[in-house]
Each structure stands twice: as structure tokens, then as C-alpha cells.
Amino acid sequence: MKEYKLGIIMNGVTGRMGTNQHLIRSICAIREQGGIQVSPDEVITVDPILTGRNENKLKALAERTGVSRWTTNIEKALADTDNQIFFDASSTLHRSRFVEMAAKAGKAVYCEKPTAVTTEEALRLAKLCEDAGVKNGAVQDKLWLPGIRKLKTLINQGFFGEILSVRGEFGYWVFTGHDEDQPAQRPSWNYRKEDGGGIMIDMLCHWRYLVDNVFGPIKSISCRGATHIGERIDEQGNPYKCTADDACYATMELENGILCQFNSSWTVRVRRDDLFVMQVDGSKGSAVVNLRGCQTQGIGVTPKPVWNPDIEQPINFYEGWSEMPDATTYDNAFKIQWELFLRHVALDEPFPYDLRSGAKGVELAEVGIQSWGERKWIDL
Ligand SMILES: NC(=O)c1ccc[n+]([C@@H]2O[C@H](COP(=O)([O-])OP(=O)(O)OC[C@H]3O[C@@H](n4cnc5c(N)ncnc54)[C@H](O)[C@@H]3O)[C@@H](O)[C@H]2O)c1
Secondary structure, eight states, X not given: OEEEEEEEEEETTTSHHIIIIIIIIIIIHHHHTTSEEEXXXXXXXXXXXXXXXXXXXXXXXXXXXXXXXXXXXXXXXXXOXXXXXXXXXXXXXXXXXXXXXXXXXXXXXXXXXXXXXSXXXXXXXXXXXXXXXXXXXXXXXXXXXXXXXXXXXXXXXXXXXXXXXXXXXXXXXXXXXXXXXXXXXXXXXXXXXXXXXXXXHHHHHHHHHHHHHHTOOEEEEEEEEEOOOOEEEOTTSOEEEOOSOSEEEEEXXXXXXXXXXXXXXXXXXXXXXXXXXXXXXXXXXXEEEOSSOEEEEEGGGXXXXXXXXXXXXXXXXXXXXXXXXXXXXXXXXXXXXXXXXXXXXXXXXXXXXXXXXXXXXXXXHHHHHHHHHHTSOEEO
């Protein structure tokens, strides 16, 4: 058996995303399944090393996940030729420094989105890696959600006829910390612009790759952000002023004419199927996707309602939809993208989700913020 053993520096993994999605659900899961079997006699195996600032947190996480290597000395980890990949899940504003160090050390670079908070900086990081000749990638996990995979199947099968419009609703209530026994469930830096926070930079990155890949390239955007809640409580229990947007109301026009509206908010309560729900309406059918499921309604079973507030609604609109069955076993979306990146590094297979495509997400966020400031539609 030929083994491609990849040492992976995992930086900032004691945070929410790093611990749960990247370390436990992806790298540990790949290790537990015995690596990635790429042919009957070839396997890619992973050997993570956890890096960060806090020795106690790293040690505890390493013990909890059965990872033998961890260090606060990132330079040393980068100097070790057994480590071929550098991964970063630290908070956004720290990313540049780490990417620079990793590219200089000749490591393949993979990192969380947003890759930066300005397009200029995101493109600079992409070019830096390209010039250093290192493979690189940015997380675009939503593409592998089961609901989105089912939607792509429907699109490929021509279910919708002509796709007319898309409406995405993302969000939930993020507690402010003011209410007794209801602590905040997101880090405080998310609500401070000076620390890289804001829902526009966070979510428009996702909508960029999702829309571009599933429906077609975005032509222009009109966007309104808001900071609905002005004060929250931080991790130390102190009140702080929210300087970043906590809601974003965006409308996008695609080059193919499809219109997309996406609401993203940390200040809404959920009365829908899941934290993200997206309705796609086409001339021959519609679908409503959430994280795992996909409901469809074809033209033949579309009801013909009549507006009459004087009687109880005779149609139960929820009954006219069919749930798409699972067509396969749906693995964790982050893990699927990790496996593609590891194959890219070990076998040179294509990986289009590079830092340059990550920068397009930052561009949409930046132009969205500009649209809000100037109160106008802006072409990308
Ligand atoms: N793909 C997604 O769906 C998704 C979802 C949420 C967040 N994210 C992104 O993931 C990244 C992390 O977000 P999070 O919610 O896990 O935040 P978090 O605050 O929980 O974690 C950040 C981590 O970075 C570490 N860190 C901060 N400064 C550091 C430094 N100087 N050196 C080393 N480590 C440092 C922190 O200790 C912590 O472990 C952000 O860029 C965020 O935008 C992506």
C-alpha cells in the first residue's frame, strides 16, 4: 500500500469552527476511517499538529481528540518538513500574518473564510501563495450541504424549467448576554468591526460561492446592512458597543437574469424549517432547500389559490410539496472539501476553491457594504 502521509498544521483550532468542524468532524474523522483510500493500493493519511497561543487549551484539545502533536511554537511547526499543509481557523484579522508565514515556508495553505476583510488584501494573499508556488484553498463548505447537493441534482435534471428567482433566509437569535441565564452563543469579535466582525463580511462570502456555483455568476448587488442591537456582553461579562452590522438585506442580479434575495441576520427568531432556507422558483417547478432536505413542487401539482380573507384558507400550502429522498450517504460538508484539498495536495487533482475564488467572496461583501453606504446598485 502506498501511503501519502500529510502533516497538517492546524492553527486557531481551539475556536468554534476549528474544533468542531475542522478538527473533530473532518481531520479526526478522516483519521478514524483510516485515511482517504484513493485507489486499491494508495491511501492518503493525516497527521495533525495543533498550534495556537494558549498551551493549556491546546493540550486539553489534543488530549480530548487523541492528537499527539501540539505546540505554541508555530515557527517550529512550519520548519518541520513533515508538515506539508498549513490550515488557519483563527479569527479573520489574524489570517494574513499566518498565511504569509506559511507561504514563505512553502506549505500548502488552506483557510477559513473570509480570507480577509478587504478585496485588496484577499487578492494579495492569493497572489502571495501563487507566487510562492504553493497550493491553496478557502473553505466553501455550503456547496456540500446535503440540501444544496439535492438542489444541484434538480437543476442538472432540468426540474425547474427556467429558474426565475431565489430567496434565501439565513439567521437566528444570537443572545446579547443581557438576559439572565441566556449567554451569547457567538464570539464577541463578530460584533466589532475593528476586530473583523459583521454579518456582511461573514455571510456574503458564502452567498458569493453558493450563487456563482449553483445559479450563475453575480452581476450586481444592492444591499442594506443594519446594526439592530447596539450593545452586547463580551466573554468577560463586560458590556461593549456593537460597531459591526448584525443584519444584511441583499438583492443580487445574475448575468443570466436570475434575481436572488438573501436576508442574513443574527437578530431574528426562527419560524422556518432550519437556520438556512432557500426557495428557488422556476417556470416548471419550485424547491425549498434547507441544510439537509429539499422539498419540491412541480407545475402539475401547483395549487391555484384565490385571495379571500373572509374565509379560512381552504388550501394547506404545506401539503403540496414532496420531500426529495436521500440519494446517497451525505458526509460532513467540511470533511468533503477537506478530502478534495488533501487529494489536490497529494495527487495534484484539480481544486477550484482557491484563495483567488475566496477573494471573490470578500469582493461581494465589500461591494455590498459600499452599496449600503452609497444607497445604490453596484456592478461587480
Ligand atoms: N465556514 C463557516 O461556515 C464559518 C462559520 C463561522 C466562522 N467561520 C470563520 O472561521 C474563523 C473562526 O471563527 P470562529 O467562529 O471559530 O471564531 P472563534 O473566536 O471561536 O475562534 C477563533 C480562534 O482563533 C484563535 N486566535 C485568535 N487570535 C489568534 C492568534 N493571534 N494566534 C492564534 N490563534 C488565534 C482563538 O484563540 C480561537 O481559537 C473566522 O474567520 C470565521 O469567519 C466560518
